[in-house]
Amino acid sequence: MLIPESIRLFLRTIYPRKPMEILLEITNKCNLRCKMCWLWGEHGVGDRYSGLELNRNEIFELIDELSNFKPTLTITGGEPFVRSDLIDILRYIKSNRMKVRILTNGTLLDDKKIQELCEIKVDEIVFSIDGPESIHDSIRGRGTFRKVTENIRKLAKYRMESNKPKITTNTTITKLLVGRLKETVDAIRIYTSDVVDTYRFQHLWYITRKELLVSKRVVNKLLKVSAPYMESHLIPTLQVPNPKKIIKEISYVSSIPKVQIFPNLDKLELINFYTENVKTNRRCKSPFYFGVVVKPNGDVVFCPDEWITYILGNIRESNLISIWSSRCARKFRLILLRYGSFPMCKRCCWMYSV
DSSP states (O other), rough: OOHHHHHHHHHHSSSOOOOOOEEEOOOOOOOOOOTOOOTTTTTTTOOOOTTTOOOOOHHHHHHHHHTTTEEEEESSSOOOOGGGTTTHHHHHHHTTTEEEEEOSSSSOHHHHHHHHEEETTEEEEEOOOOOSHHHHHHHHHHHHHHHHHHHHHHHHHHHTHHHHHHHEEEEEEGGGGGHHHHHHHHHHHHHHHSSOSEEEEEOOOOOOHHHHHHHHHHHHHHOOOOOGGGGGGOGGGSSOOOHHHHHHHHHTTTTTEEEEEOOOOOOOHHHHHTOOOOOOOOOOOIIIIEEEEOTTTSSEEESSTTTTTOEETTTSSSHHHHTTSSSSHHHHHHHHHHOSSOGGGOOHHHHHHO
């Protein structure tokens, strides 16, 4: 007998299992100033945690707790390699036999770091590449495309024996890339000597001005918190890709070996995704069993980025499992069960993939 999804999620609310994945934002600092970034871009919130970051020993204590049930750890920022102790943190994670991936712009790597990453056997490194060289450099800065692709080549050279880390590139589908998705794959393939394991294209995660106003009202009403940083995902409609122009292109490029579309939407979902006041019957399941985000200062939240200020707890004050099972966490899950996903969440890639 199949149990309805709503009942299964309710049971997960009352009796939550341990999270499968932890997103650890170890810093908000970054060496680049990418135009679309929700931290350092036009609408970015900047470094809200300067002087408040978890130190190495505090992160080690968190890893000790997580090692009891071994979720996958995703290390992100900001730019993780801004931290001088990142290699030590990665080494400690792997010594506890946990899977770990890193999200990076790839520009701060050097031969020593690359060799250490391979020796530690980090499971995956995801490099952000925004398109062919001209587009990537217009967003991230002159010379950054050549720098990151050079480092990918070096990484492949050092990892030859263990085949770790897995090398993934992640490219957000912006209006600039319409008609140039295959060119992006070809450019990365040429400049990296075809060593990339997965070329991932990710749909744009954004909110319109009208959706922003509705979302703020809903968040304030249901969660009793403000959403002062929601503007960080605000993108004018004119900069959003026309779905009718990219449907065929996505269909074609997804047939190329090693290419992955994230999330993988069907035709109707794709058109709806890029429509004002997007509607979806999907329910976010991430808070029920997938995982949480640990912010640079130890705050624990369900949602990545800077959507809302609904904080579940802080690992400097409580252990993560207590926070995961807390009254605040239960309240959030019950609201999702009753009202469905929040308006600003309806283009969240986590909702479509978990």
